[in-house]
Amino acid sequence: MPSSLPTYLALSDLIAGEFADCSPGTTLPGEHDLARRFGVNRLTARAAVDELERRWLIRRVRGSGAYTVRRIEYRIGAAYPVSFTEAMARLGVETTTTAEPPERRAAGTADSHVLGVPLGAPVLVLRRTRHVQGVPAVVGQSLLAGDLLPGLEDALAAGTSLHAVMKDTYGIEPALGWSQVRMMPPPPEEARRLALRGRPPLVRMGARIVDRNSGRYVEVVDQWLRPDYFDVIVEVQ
Amino acid sequence: MPSSLPTYLALSDLIAGEFADCSPGTTLPGEHDLARRFGVNRLTARAAVDELERRWLIRRVRGSGAYTVRRIEYRIGAAYPVSFTEAMARLGVETTTTAEPPERRAAGTADSHVLGVPLGAPVLVLRRTRHVQGVPAVVGQSLLAGDLLPGLEDALAAGTSLHAVMKDTYGIEPALGWSQVRMMPPPPEEARRLALRGRPPLVRMGARIVDRNSGRYVEVVDQWLRPDYFDVIVEVQ
DNA sequence: CAGTGGTCTAGACCACGCG
DNA sequence: GCGTGGTCTAGACCACTGG
16 A cells, blocks of 8 residues: 555645646635645645645746746757747747847857857857746856857847847858757856746756858857746757 | 845755765754754754755655765767666666566557557567666666567566667667657656655656667657756757 | 654744735 | 735654664
């Protein structure tokens, strides 16, 4: 015989079943409410809801409530679009991006190595935050080959996709050169930008983007995605 | 000014710093102990340790204690070994595998489709659990082309690697044909086999293994890995 | 057996959102 | 201002591990 489930897990299964077929955005009963209804302590009810949050079935908003959600399938692989914005657009998901002004610098040894440019060549660093439904869901930075993107600061108008600008303004054809995905807790800075409590593991994606025309690396990406927002699916071959 | 950290998160950072450089297996002070030492309630101390567990920095054993751990880097991609056993051996990690007796059946439509065999062809289903340091860390099943592996039941002696048997007994050269990795909560059955509390998200890996000689699919894998044990790194191209 | 982590209770105060 | 989730306290009992 399996030992019987603890109250909070039994309760979480109960609630999960209740809301399994609800459309995303459905509000769960409050924790105080659940506790009263099932005759348990609030902490027990809360533990049940914790479990649902851990499974990425719901999301909690302080002062507001808990809501059912659906993770967005984000596919990465040779067969899929390189541009995040394009991938989201294909899924009908609206995202907004806020970028800090690009930082210019001369390539150090690390920059030079990953980007394949000479030491001291101009490189740009672009820090971005991507929002889904107004909530920050991705943060990251791009290291860019400065000589391929002269005057990028001006070309990058608000709200435009970097890859769109690459194509339209610079005639660059970005393609996925190499990519790596893993899960790990983010540094405090990234956790802060995503308004996380603590530093729960995130999806970390590194990528090198090639310009099909010149054959050179244009962009080296290092970004962090919230796994409760994105079901990142990586395909090899 | 950033709002000051809650007690439990400040405490978790403190403890994390304390044990950052310790070798894996170091025992943390008990929760009751931590609570006494820092003058907080046990639940607050516990919340701090929860955060460390969430970051995969420690592992807790009921009745025993909490221990620092190091995740095992498991790399998946065209450049890496197909065999899990081989990948672990290269890292010097000892794993043991327990397999249930293979189940024989005639290929249904789904089997036939993924394995590329005719309807009704013989297929084998092999359920395995892999242990790291005595703890179940991976569960999964393989769907195998029966005609390529006649008498597999006998050839699979205890503790031998499936891929080793493929090579040595059947002259098959297994290679990665296609692979997909994502994170999601497991079905209850898989959670039970891994002795998890609740159903926290796991790494799900699907793969099709090709025989280089015949060019045919030999094996279709569907397995679940504990992300606190494995730092699964997927590389594309 | 003593000590560990796992669960649960009954309170309380707070920050925040939304109307 | 009310209800939400987030944090914290002071207790308690339990299942389990390990000496």
